[in-house]
Amino acid sequence: MESKSTVIWQGSIKEGEGKITTESGTLNNSKLSYGTRFEHTPGTNPEELIAAAHAGCFSMALTDQLSEAGLxxxxxxxxxxxxxxxxSNEFEITKAHLNVTAKIPGASLQAFEKAANTAKENCPVSKVLNADITMDARLES
Structure with missing residues (x-):
């Protein structure tokens, strides 16, 4: 399985901008720039996209772990x-944090925590990140 995204960038790092498009069309010429990355101007940035991927990947991995436990x-x-x-001039993603709240009928706290920790360690996006990954996980009744 292969997934693709394309960025077309024009101009310098601070004055230029890019447009990012995903194969699925979810993003279609979405703005990407120095301002969207470092100055909170409207648009997206690589870190936001990685965070979205991590949240989605983890949620699906947790669902899979729960299914294996019959939940x-x-x-x-x-x-x-x-x-x-x-x-420094060597930018790097140093930390990732997952904040999870789940409502799972019939789940014990122990089963939930086991599934959440397994999902955190094994979702493909967690595996690709070279960062300290932490998590707060809450089970609602």
Whole structure:
């Protein structure tokens, strides 16, 4: 399986901008620029896209782990955040944090925590990140 995205960039790093398009069409010429990455101007940035991928990948991996335990979630809400170290000229993503809240009928806290930790360690996006990955996981009744 292969997934693709394309960026067309024009201009310098600070004055230029790019347009990002995904194969699925979810993103279609979405704005990407120095401002969208470092100055909170409207548009997207690589870290936001990685965080979205991480939240989606983790949620699906958690659902799979729960299914293997005979459990079906009513809801799973995952927010992923990334920390980009910009203190040197060698920028790097140093941390990723997953904030998860799930409602799973019939699940014990122990079963939920086991499934969440396994999903955190084994979802493909977690595996590709060279960062410290932490998680807060809450089971709602």
């Amino acid at each position: 079906t979630p009513e809801t799973i809400e995952t927010t992923a955040s990334l920390t980009l170290n910009t203190e």
